[in-house]
Amino acid sequence: KNEVEQSPQNLTAQEGEFITINCSYSVGISALHWLQQHPGGGIVSLFMLSSGKKKHGRLIATINIQEKHSSLHITASHPRDSAVYICAVKDTGRRALTFGSGTRLQVQP
Amino acid sequence: DAGVIQSPRHEVTEMGQEVTLRCKPISGHNSLFWYRQTMMRGLELLIYFNNNVPIDDSGMPEDRFSAKMPNASFSTLKIQPSEPRDSAVYFCASSPTTGLGYEQYFGPGTRLTVT
Numbered sequence: 001k002n003e004v005e006q007s008p009q010n011l012t013a014q015e016g017e018f019i020t021i022n023c024s025y026s027v028g029i030s031a032l033h034w035l036q037q038h039p040g041g042g043i044v045s046l047f048m049l050s051s052g053k054k055k056h057g058r059l060i061a062t063i064n065i066q067e068k069h070s071s072l073h074i075t076a077s078h079p080r081d082s083a084v085y086i087c088a089v090k091d092t093g094r095r096a097l098t099f100g101s102g103t104r105l106q107v108q109p
Numbered sequence: 110d111a112g113v114i115q116s117p118r119h120e121v122t123e124m125g126q127e128v129t130l131r132c133k134p135i136s137g138h139n140s141l142f143w144y145r146q147t148m149m150r151g152l153e154l155l156i157y158f159n160n161n162v163p164i165d166d167s168g169m170p171e172d173r174f175s176a177k178m179p180n181a182s183f184s185t186l187k188i189q190p191s192e193p194r195d196s197a198v199y200f201c202a203s204s205p206t207t208g209l210g211y212e213q214y215f216g217p218g219t220r221l222t223v224t
Contacts, residue, residue: 031211041217043200043202086152096154100151
């Protein structure tokens with residue numbers, strides 16, 4: 001079983017829809033990252049979380065440490081949100097980052 | 110600021126050749142990370158430096174890979190000898206704060222093809 005599981009793997013939405021991407025992990029962590037990879041390949045760090053909730057524009061990220069789960073929400077989705085969203089965790093026991101396999105999101109106009 | 114700069118953007122080489130990838134982090138950042146991305150394995154952290162010192166290289170696949178950071182503004186990732194299975198996109202990222210628990214800024218990546 002992978003240490004970091006993302007769901008869904010693929011997601012197609014209509015413009016304007018509310019989108020949720022999930023990340024579950026099996027290890028104790030000190031931080032969780034959400035990354036966005038554009039179709040051209042560039043990677044942008046969206047959030048770094050260690051507890052609670054963060055909001056940036058239409059993006060909201062939450063984490064529940066007890067349940068070992070994080071969600072990334074996109075409100076009022078737009079075709080430019082089409083990208084691969086990747087979750088990564090910093091394991092408390094290791095000096096490393098473990099990545100999920102990513103969620104490919106396509107928002108149709 | 111120009112962001113993280115990587116060179117070359119594309120590299121095609123023959124098996125057995127030495128390959129050197131270069132990275133210039135954002136000025137003032139204290140941590141630098143090298144990642145590899147393949148279709149099969151996704152994103153993997155290879156090695157990271159805090160204040161020019163390698164902290165963890167457990168992600169480096171084998172002895173053919175080596176990384177250096179001679180100063181705060183430059184790092185290299187070298188593969189010698191290269192093999193076809195090294196074909197991947199290699200990303201460099203930097204962070205203003207030491208460690209893995211802080212926001213990272215990624216470079217555009219170097220696409221390496223080993224034939």
